[in-house]
Amino acid sequence: MNNGPEHLLDVAGLEVRYGAIEAIRGAGLEVCKGEIVALLGANGAGKSSFLNAIMGLVPLTSGRVLLDGEDIAGEAPEAIVRRGMTLCPEGRRVFANLTVRENLAIGGATRRRAGDAATILTGMLDRFPVLAERHDQMAGTLSGGEQQMLAIARAMMSAPRIVLLDEPSLGLAPRIVDTIFEMIAALQHHGATILLVEQNVDLALDIADRGYVLASGRVALAGPASELLASGDVERAYMGRD
Amino acid sequence: MEILIQQFVNALSLGGTYALLALGLAMVFSVLGLINFAHGDLMTLTGYAMFFAIGAGLGMPLAVVLGIACATLAAVAMERVAFRPVRDANTATMLLTSLAVSTILHMLFQNLISARPRAIPVPSWMIGAVDVGGLAIGVIQLMSITATALLLIALSIFLRRSTLGIAMRAAALDFPVTRLMGINANAVVATAFGLSGLLAGVAGVLWLAQRGSVDPLMGFLPVLKAFIAVVLGGLGSLAGAVVGGFVLAFIEVFLRAFLPDGWLPFRESITLTLVIVLLLVRPEGLIGQRENVR
Ligand SMILES: Nc1ncnc2c1ncn2[C@@H]1O[C@H](COP(=O)(O)OP(=O)(O)OP(=O)(O)O)[C@@H](O)[C@H]1O
Ligand SMILES: [Mg+2]
Numbered sequence: 001m002n003n004g005p006e007h008l009l010d011v012a013g014l015e016v017r018y019g020a021i022e023a024i025r026g027a028g029l030e031v032c033k034g035e036i037v038a039l040l041g042a043n044g045a046g047k048s049s050f051l052n053a054i055m056g057l058v059p060l061t062s063g064r065v066l067l068d069g070e071d072i073a074g075e076a077p078e079a080i081v082r083r084g085m086t087l088c089p090e091g092r093r094v095f096a097n098l099t100v101r102e103n104l105a106i107g108g109a110t111r112r113r114a115g116d117a118a119t120i121l122t123g124m125l126d127r128f129p130v131l132a133e134r135h136d137q138m139a140g141t142l143s144g145g146e147q148q149m150l151a152i153a154r155a156m157m158s159a160p161r162i163v164l165l166d167e168p169s170l171g172l173a174p175r176i177v178d179t180i181f182e183m184i185a186a187l188q189h190h191g192a193t194i195l196l197v198e199q200n201v202d203l204a205l206d207i208a209d210r211g212y213v214l215a216s217g218r219v220a221l222a223g224p225a226s227e228l229l230a231s232g233d234v235e236r237a238y239m240g241r242d
Numbered sequence: 243m244e245i246l247i248q249q250f251v252n253a254l255s256l257g258g259t260y261a262l263l264a265l266g267l268a269m270v271f272s273v274l275g276l277i278n279f280a281h282g283d284l285m286t287l288t289g290y291a292m293f294f295a296i297g298a299g300l301g302m303p304l305a306v307v308l309g310i311a312c313a314t315l316a317a318v319a320m321e322r323v324a325f326r327p328v329r330d331a332n333t334a335t336m337l338l339t340s341l342a343v344s345t346i347l348h349m350l351f352q353n354l355i356s357a358r359p360r361a362i363p364v365p366s367w368m369i370g371a372v373d374v375g376g377l378a379i380g381v382i383q384l385m386s387i388t389a390t391a392l393l394l395i396a397l398s399i400f401l402r403r404s405t406l407g408i409a410m411r412a413a414a415l416d417f418p419v420t421r422l423m424g425i426n427a428n429a430v431v432a433t434a435f436g437l438s439g440l441l442a443g444v445a446g447v448l449w450l451a452q453r454g455s456v457d458p459l460m461g462f463l464p465v466l467k468a469f470i471a472v473v474l475g476g477l478g479s480l481a482g483a484v485v486g487g488f489v490l491a492f493i494e495v496f497l498r499a500f501l502p503d504g505w506l507p508f509r510e511s512i513t514l515t516l517v518i519v520l521l522l523v524r525p526e527g528l529i530g531q532r533e534n535v536r
């Protein structure tokens with residue numbers, strides 16, 4: 001099954017189950033190199049389950065997960081990170097009792113050569129100057145917005161081929177959310193490929209190239225971001241839960 | 243004054259041993275959420291390895307190295323064989339596994355070696371005392387304080403500077419996200435066990451230097467104390483385990499030294515009462531943070 005090199009990530013027929021609960025029931029999507037793809041959906045639609053399953057954090061019942069043509073379904077998260085896909089998890093999850101510096105250092109743990117990590121780190125601190133100011137501060141003492149920036153920078157420290165962002169706007173003030181979204185758009189300009197999970201439909205589709213809407217564990221709607229934004233179908237798909 | 247300093251040195255030396263043991267327990271606990279009941283048996287293993295090494299005529303320095311290496315390897319093997327298969331199971335399963343490992347080791351020590359103590363002769367040069375600024379300080383105490391200090395410094399550098407060390411602290415806070423950093427889960431857990439074994443081995447050597455013999459239950463009492471130290475310092479906090487070990491030793495040593503003779507039989511109960519009072523004042527432990535309490 002050759003999907004061509006244009007699909008950096010290709011997920012099909014994904015199923016995730018927590019005991020009797022079927023969280024994902026045969027969902028799939030593709031992300032091309034250099035794209036921002038938005039994965040939208042209401043609370044409990046299964047967005048986090050989708051990301052966690054393709055990252056190997058929760059077991060998948062069935063499905064295909066191709067990263068650059070290679071099937072990685074069921075591999076351990078650390079192995080998947082080393083292959084070039086990483087996740088910035090929901091709720092930021094920075095290491096609160098580690099300094100900003102240590103958080104970033106461990107994010108770059110897979111960059112074997114110290115020179116690599118140092119170059120990436122310089123790039124990250126340029127992009128997130130506030131992290132440079134807070135370098136020796138415990139991550140837990142940062143504001144929510146700063147923690148989100150740290151979580152994204154930490155994920156980018158592994159120089160991933162694709163990064164999955166799970167609700168980066170969660171719990172942040174609108175002004176901060178705007179800043180974070182500008183930064184995500186800037187990451188794309190610098191060559192990053194991003195799968196962005198969001199509840200904030202308008203903002204997400206504003207920076208995304210394409211979008212998918214998940215409802216009750218299935219893809220209810222998919223299309224170019226501009227069309228989804230204009231059509232109003234997204235809201236209908238949100239409502240259409242069974 | 244002199245006796246005060248003497249007791250201070252005694253407490254430092256005993257506290258060092260408790261601290262090393264407590265730190266090993268806390269390392270495994272912080273990463274896996276497991277209180278390893280078999281931790282004391284690693285100490286005992288060090289004793290027997292030294293006993294056989296000396297019996298084979300290898301000499302004390304080599305016996306010490308072998309003893310510590312044995313505890314380290316046994317800890318790694320224990321993780322690989324017994325704990326890895328039940329890592330994702332609930333806490334009770336892991337606790338029972340560690341009890342089983344401990345029981346099996348006791349049986350092996352008793353049946354393959356002996357239930358009776360085996361002597362490990364302490365070299366004569368270690369028995370005396372040296373003059374430190376006009377005070378006679380036991381050679382064993384001095385060595386034990388030095389060894390503890392060096393080991394604690396080395397470990398703290400490892401935990402602060404090396405990627406694996408930072409990963410271990412990260413794993414204590416959030417294991418799944420640590421794996422998202424590309425850190426191998428098995429490597430972190432194996433390192434935690436390996437280090438706990440190393441610490442138990444060194445503590446075993448220090449304990450033996452004071453007692454001069456090993457028996458199947460040698461590790462039980464000191465590890466019980468270490469467990470109290472871990473709780474006293476704050477369950478899950480590495481610094482807390484070290485502080486807890488020293489505080490406990492200071493309470494014990496000073497009670498033994500200054501309690502009226504008639505009270506001496508109750509000194510363990512008084513120690514524990516003091517620990518309980520400390521925990522009532524600070525339920526999160528001396529160093530533990532409230533939000534860290536699981
Ligand atoms: N660990 C779990 N155990 C059992 N059920 C779970 C677990 N995680 C998620 N679920 C259930 O699976 C479904 C999908 O949850 P998921 O967290 O993937 O949704 P989501 O789209 O990310 O929601 P949100 O926008 O609130 O983050 C929900 O019904 C949820 O209750
Ligand atoms: Mg979610």
